[in-house]
Amino acid sequence: MEVNPLSEYLVSGVKLTKHFESRRSPIEFLTGRRPPPIRAVDGVNIEIQRGEILALVGESGSGKTTLGRLLLLLEKPTSGEVWFDGQRIDNVGSRTLRAYRRRMQMIYQDPYGSLNPKLRVSEIVSEPLRVNGIEVKKDRLAEYLAVSGLRPPEKFLDRYPHELSGGQRQRVAIARAMILEPEFVVADEPVSMLDVSLRSEILGVIKRFNQMLKTSFLLITHDLAVAAQVSSRIMVMYLGRVVEEGDTLGVLRRPKHPYTQTLLSVVPRLGGSLPKTLPKGEIPSAKNIPSGCRFHTRCAYALPVCSTDEPELRLVDGSHVSCHFAEQILSGSTKQSTS
Amino acid sequence: MSAHSTLRRYLGNRKGSLGLAILVVLVFMAVLAPVISPYKATQIDPTAILQPPSPKHLLGTNEVGEDILSLIIWGSRISLLVGFLATFVAVLVGTAVGVVAGYIGGFTDEALMRITDFFLVIPAVVLAIVVAALLGNTLLNVILIIGLLSWPSTARVVRSATLVYKQMPFVEASKCAGAGTAYILRRHILPNVLPLVYANTSLTIANSIFTQAALVFLGVGDINDISWGQILHFAYASGAITAGDYWYAIPPGLMIVVAVLGFALTGYALDEVLNPKLKAGVVFESA
Ligand SMILES: Nc1ncnc2c1ncn2[C@@H]1O[C@H](COP(=O)(O)OP(=O)(O)OP(=O)(O)O)[C@@H](O)[C@H]1O
Ligand code: SF4
Ligand SMILES: [Mg+2]
Numbered sequence: 126m127e128v129n130p131l132s133e134y135l136v137s138g139v140k141l142t143k144h145f146e147s148r149r150s151p152i153e154f155l156t157g158r159r160p161p162p163i164r165a166v167d168g169v170n171i172e173i174q175r176g177e178i179l180a181l182v183g184e185s186g187s188g189k190t191t192l193g194r195l196l197l198l199l200e201k202p203t204s205g206e207v208w209f210d211g212q213r214i215d216n217v218g219s220r221t222l223r224a225y226r227r228r229m230q231m232i233y234q235d236p237y238g239s240l241n242p243k244l245r246v247s248e249i250v251s252e253p254l255r256v257n258g259i260e261v262k263k264d265r266l267a268e269y270l271a272v273s274g275l276r277p278p279e280k281f282l283d284r285y286p287h288e289l290s291g292g293q294r295q296r297v298a299i300a301r302a303m304i305l306e307p308e309f310v311v312a313d314e315p316v317s318m319l320d321v322s323l324r325s326e327i328l329g330v331i332k333r334f335n336q337m338l339k340t341s342f343l344l345i346t347h348d349l350a351v352a353a354q355v356s357s358r359i360m361v362m363y364l365g366r367v368v369e370e371g372d373t374l375g376v377l378r379r380p381k382h383p384y385t386q387t388l389l390s391v392v393p394r395l396g397g398s399l400p401k402t403l404p405k406g407e408i409p410s411a412k413n414i415p416s417g418c419r420f421h422t423r424c425a426y427a428l429p430v431c432s433t434d435e436p437e438l439r440l441v442d443g444s445h446v447s448c449h450f451a452e453q454i455l456s457g458s459t460k461q462s463t464s
Numbered sequence: 465m466s467a468h469s470t471l472r473r474y475l476g477n478r479k480g481s482l483g484l485a486i487l488v489v490l491v492f493m494a495v496l497a498p499v500i501s502p503y504k505a506t507q508i509d510p511t512a513i514l515q516p517p518s519p520k521h522l523l524g525t526n527e528v529g530e531d532i533l534s535l536i537i538w539g540s541r542i543s544l545l546v547g548f549l550a551t552f553v554a555v556l557v558g559t560a561v562g563v564v565a566g567y568i569g570g571f572t573d574e575a576l577m578r579i580t581d582f583f584l585v586i587p588a589v590v591l592a593i594v595v596a597a598l599l600g601n602t603l604l605n606v607i608l609i610i611g612l613l614s615w616p617s618t619a620r621v622v623r624s625a626t627l628v629y630k631q632m633p634f635v636e637a638s639k640c641a642g643a644g645t646a647y648i649l650r651r652h653i654l655p656n657v658l659p660l661v662y663a664n665t666s667l668t669i670a671n672s673i674f675t676q677a678a679l680v681f682l683g684v685g686d687i688n689d690i691s692w693g694q695i696l697h698f699a700y701a702s703g704a705i706t707a708g709d710y711w712y713a714i715p716p717g718l719m720i721v722v723a724v725l726g727f728a729l730t731g732y733a734l735d736e737v738l739n740p741k742l743k744a745g746v747v748f749e750s751a
Pocket of ligand 3: 189190191385
């Protein structure tokens with residue numbers, strides 16, 4: 126196993142790539158041609174520090190879930206490396222990997238599918254302890270349910286999932302993910318299926334566990350308001366690539382990439398000063414990614430060079446940005462085209 | 465979904481209540497045979513050979529002077545026993561094959577499904593006759609043969625449900641927590657898949673009862689065990705059917721039809737009550 130004891134990061138992904146095989150269309154079937162792969166994640170570097178909450182944002186289809194699952198090795202990378210606590214873990218055997226599994230957990234988007242309908246809350250939350258041969262103490266279950274906001278916890282222990290609301294289910298799912306005191310948790314859109322009035326409370330639960338157990342979170346969301354509430358850092362993805370990455374405050378106050386700007390402009394509370402610009406058209410398919418800058422088909426600032434040269438991530442005013450014209454756009458010396 | 469509300473919904477289902485009523489009557493008949501049957505099954509009345517129904521013999525007698533009603537009542541024991549035991553074998557094998565094929569997938573799945581298809585296409589009765597001839601004409605062999613011929617449909621139902629459940633997030637969450645395959649099958653897959661098996665079970669019982677009757681009629685199985693199929697066999701062999709002795713042939717035939725109907729109705733009703741949402745394409749119970 127490769128070891129890098131100097132790594133200051135808890136989790137990192139190096140040039141991570143995941144290509145899915147796509148189904149053949151009828152024409153491809155007749156001509157015997159192989160369809161192009163779906164490039165869900167396409168060369169992403171990501172580092173997560175101990176104890177931080179990193180928000181991963183982007184539109185549907187940008188590859189957020191796939192990146193999260195790659196870091197947990199629930200998906201095998203097409204290429205690239207995954208490191209955890211100074212050790213490379215994407216090339217280890219399944220026995221070794223199982224020992225790492227309990228140190229990293231996942232919280233799912235759908236609070237209905239993530240709980241077995243046939244099990245009681247106490248059985249669901251204690252399962253991670255039982256399968257690891259840890260003694261199940263009722264006090265511990267109650268404590269984790271209470272921190273998750275199910276009070277009084279005793280009232281919930283014997284219930285079945287169908288006796289709970291969506292928000293309560295998500296709290297149970299969070300308690301289950303946290304009870305092994307994992308060091309790293311991927312929370313995939315944990316509040317997007319919940320009522321708006323509940324979202325900030327559930328995010329509060331995540332924040333509380335983050336402080337209580339010093340757990341690092343990768344918080345996947347398409348909603349910048351969610352990112353703003355609990356994250357210390359934001360990473361913006363577009364079509365399998367990172368387009369901007371920096372401190373939450375810096376990214377929200379001074380978004381540098383045109384894509385981040387358009388995402389922000391539609392969140393009234395956060396992007397009040399930005400001109401309201403929606404990205405043009407639909408997000409292109411991950412099967413057919415545009416040449417050059419992947420965003421050029423929808424970018425209001427695009428120039429000819431954008432469709433031929435792919436911009437690299439570089440440091441601009443405290444954030445990492447991949448745009449040829451980040452400085453000019455920031456200083457206002459480039460005008461949006463009015464198409 | 466509580467057991468109580470499930471029962472209420474079941475009894476609210478017309479097919480379900482009719483099916484259940486038939487089963488209750490049949491089970492009582494089999495259990496209470498010594499009490500309710502007018503004669504001992506093999507008690508011979510030399511004064512009444514092949515007599516039509518009379519006050520003394522309500523359903524008449526057969527060619528050796530046995531009381532048909534008593535034969536029918538005692539015969540329900542073997543018919544039901546074969547139905548239940550053969551189905552037990554079928555459900556055990558079918559569930560195991562279905563869960564393993566669906567969950568493990570890949571080559572294991574391919575291989576198991578080829579075997580399942582093979583058992584689906586071979587003509588059951590022909591195979592039964594051959595196997596019985598090789599292994600011996602005993603009741604136990606008939607039960608095993610019927611059981612081993614009936615598991616494919618259970619295996620298919622279980623496999624497709626397993627495919628749905630294995631990609632549910634709660635299964636992956638369990639894996640993330642460190643659970644192994646055996647634990648996940650026992651704790652997450654089986655409890656969700658079994659309700660489908662229950663409904664399928666009734667249909668398998670119906671099928672087993674019918675197959676046993678058909679086999680005995682053809683002379684496969686121990687011809688001395690009294691069962692409805694055996695009564696029919698002798699009705700035919702003794703020439704009573706061709707002679708038009710309706711009281712000899714109709715009661716066993718009718719009992720087979722009623723029993724099959726009872727279990728089939730129960731099965732359909734159970735399916736409607738236990739698995740209503742699966743039909744709509746939603747597998748979890750919503751709040
Ligand atoms: N198992 C898979 N097989 C084939 N294609 C997949 C698979 N998983 C994801 N994809 C494709 O990869 C791309 C990225 O998907 P991903 O789910 O990671 O995006 P996302 O950012 O999480 O989107 P969303 O907000 O909709 O969850 C999409 O085009 C998707 O269709
Ligand atoms: S590189 Fe060009 S197309 Fe891409 S974001 Fe910058 S200006 Fe827009
Ligand atoms: Mg997603």
